[in-house]
Amino acid sequence: MTTTQGQCAISVYPPVLPPRDTASADGGPGVLVRVTDLGAPCRAVRVRLPAGDSATARAEVDAADWEITEPGPGTVEARPAGGAAATAPDSGTIAVRLHGLRPPSDGPLELGVTVLFDGGPEAVTSRHFIDRGVRGLAPITDFRPRFLAIAYRERAVLQWRRSDEDKDGYSLQRHDTTGSSARYGLEPAHLTLENGTFTYQDQNALTHTTAFTLFYEKAADEVRAATAVIVAGGDIEAGRLTVNGQVKMVKPPQNCVSKGKGTFKFKPAPTDGVLSAVLTYESESKAGRVDRAELTVRVTPSGQQPIERTLRIIDAKQRENLQLPVPQGAGVTIMTTGEAARAEAVWFPFGLAGRPGHLVHADAGAER
Numbered sequence: 001m002t003t004t005q006g007q008c009a010i011s012v013y014p015p016v017l018p019p020r021d022t023a024s025a026d027g028g029p030g031v032l033v034r035v036t037d038l039g040a041p042c043r044a045v046r047v048r049l050p051a052g053d054s055a056t057a058r059a060e061v062d063a064a065d066w067e068i069t070e071p072g073p074g075t076v077e078a079r080p081a082g083g084a085a086a087t088a089p090d091s092g093t094i095a096v097r098l099h100g101l102r103p104p105s106d107g108p109l110e111l112g113v114t115v116l117f118d119g120g121p122e123a124v125t126s127r128h129f130i131d132r133g134v135r136g137l138a139p140i141t142d143f144r145p146r147f148l149a150i151a152y153r154e155r156a157v158l159q160w161r162r163s164d165e166d167k168d169g170y171s172l173q174r175h176d177t178t179g180s181s182a183r184y185g186l187e188p189a190h191l192t193l194e195n196g197t198f199t200y201q202d203q204n205a206l207t208h209t210t211a212f213t214l215f216y217e218k219a220a221d222e223v224r225a226a227t228a229v230i231v232a233g234g235d236i237e238a239g240r241l242t243v244n245g246q247v248k249m250v251k252p253p254q255n256c257v258s259k260g261k262g263t264f265k266f267k268p269a270p271t272d273g274v275l276s277a278v279l280t281y282e283s284e285s286k287a288g289r290v291d292r293a294e295l296t297v298r299v300t301p302s303g304q305q306p307i308e309r310t311l312r313i314i315d316a317k318q319r320e321n322l323q324l325p326v327p328q329g330a331g332v333t334i335m336t337t338g339e340a341a342r343a344e345a346v347w348f349p350f351g352l353a354g355r356p357g358h359l360v361h362a363d364a365g366a367e368r
Helices: none
Strands: 002-005 008-013 031-036 042-048 058-062 066-072 075-080 094-099 109-117 123-132 141-145 149-151 155-161 170-176 191-194 197-205 210-218 221-232 263-266 273-281 293-300 307-313 320-326 331-337 341-349
Touching: 008 109, 008 123, 031 042, 031 109, 042 094, 058 066, 058 075, 075 094, 141 221, 155 210, 155 221, 170 197, 221 341, 273 293, 273 307, 273 331, 293 320, 293 341, 307 320, 331 341
Parallel strands: 149 221
Antiparallel strands: 002 008, 008 031, 031 094, 042 075, 042 109, 058 094, 066 075, 109 123, 141 155, 155 197, 170 210, 191 197, 210 221, 263 331, 273 320, 273 341, 293 307, 293 331
16 A cells, blocks of 8 residues: 655555464564655654554664664654664665554554654655454455445445455445345345456345445455445435425535546535545556546535545556535535546535525636
8 A cells, every 4th residue: 555645655565464363473574664755855754553552563674774763652763873864775765664563353453654854844644554354364445336326216336356256255234324234145146256356236226325334254254344325315314304395305416526637616515415526547548657646625614624535546446435524614625636537526415495505616717
């Protein structure tokens, strides 16, 4: 997993840790944090360790004349010996290996990596999530709907990847505003496998925005992953609601990005809503290019600090998505960067009929 920010690239490997009951006392082969493509003198690489029994992980640095220090609890730093600032060594890489990391009992393990540059406080920081292995079972990765939003009573198409290409042992569970369904098996006629990607068309006609949990079982072991599908115009569980006449609580969705790229800034949202976005490569023909594609969504509630989420991919096999709630009165900015970037962003406004729901561009004269 690699993140490119500012004046360097940060990568963390492996993406999956062995499970707690099979890891050795020192955490097995360890986790490698690599900093490359340094564009300025570097004075430290700081790694923030997760809480719990991983906070005392042992660290070593693979760079000539660099050393490891511990500036505080749950933190290790690699820095030039003697405190002098230096660029990366002749290899062009600063590598920090961590031993003794223990995967959590549930969920991923999180590392924070900060690269500090010489001549001031300037730094870049990234967060990295390492999945939890389950006794050797390959994890489910990139579990997502083919379409983030579907029409009322349409069927969801789900996709995922696993290095183990066994088509047996899968089951699904639905979770929506009316509760959760019992787990049910996948129908073989609707499950396909092509180039390592599983595709399954669920046979339930959806009337609610619905979350799905996918399970894979083998022997007595199990791995799982979750995603969600938005149903445009779906039913709403509103609790105790008194209505006099006809009321629409969800307005038609709005596509907020044209031509798949650019910068789009909107006036304050006229109502509460949800913004869903997906980032892909523009075409398979560009798969061989090392061209980072990014999508950033910034939501700025009135009188509050902005909430910002960024998706990043570096090849055509990746696909990332997000959903962000947007309160009434919040400004919204959507930005894509990279020649190969292609984004979709759909706005789902809530509110009563007769009131405006669509987002309005802040600069009506700008090209979009």
